Amino acid sequence: MPTTPSDLFREGIRLLLADDVTSWADLFAEDGVAEFPFAPAGYPRRVEGRTAISAYLRGLGENIAYQDFPHLVIHETAAxxxxxxxxRATGRATATNAPFDMTYIAVIxxxxxRFTHYRDYWNPLDIPGALQEAVGA
Known part of the structure; x- marks a missing residue:
């Protein structure tokens, strides 16, 4: 099991690229929290607990096939x-095979x-139309 937040995050990326969303969710603490401050209407802004996070991520994995993270910079903090x-993540919207290309900033x-708090500042304006249709946004 990874011992530092950076190692844990890199393991999460490896799991996403392997299409193992279930194991990605298992990286969260039982009472972990995922927040999405810029989520548009129809998307959750806060998901609490590993079980709920797993359900949320399973839906994501059903709609996005990650292919690469061509830009990845991890900044260590004083804490x-x-x-x-x-x-930056690239891949495909599974329903239409349309390209997916999204940038993120996350505070973890x-x-x-285990992840205890994952605040993901993804840009809802970058959601491809095909993916919006697939997830009902």
């Missing part, structure tokens, strides 16, 4: 349990080898 991540806290 050893917190990192800030800049990344991890303790005892």
């Amino acid at each position: 050893p349990e917190t990192i800030v991540v800049e990344m 806290t991890a303790e005892d080898g």
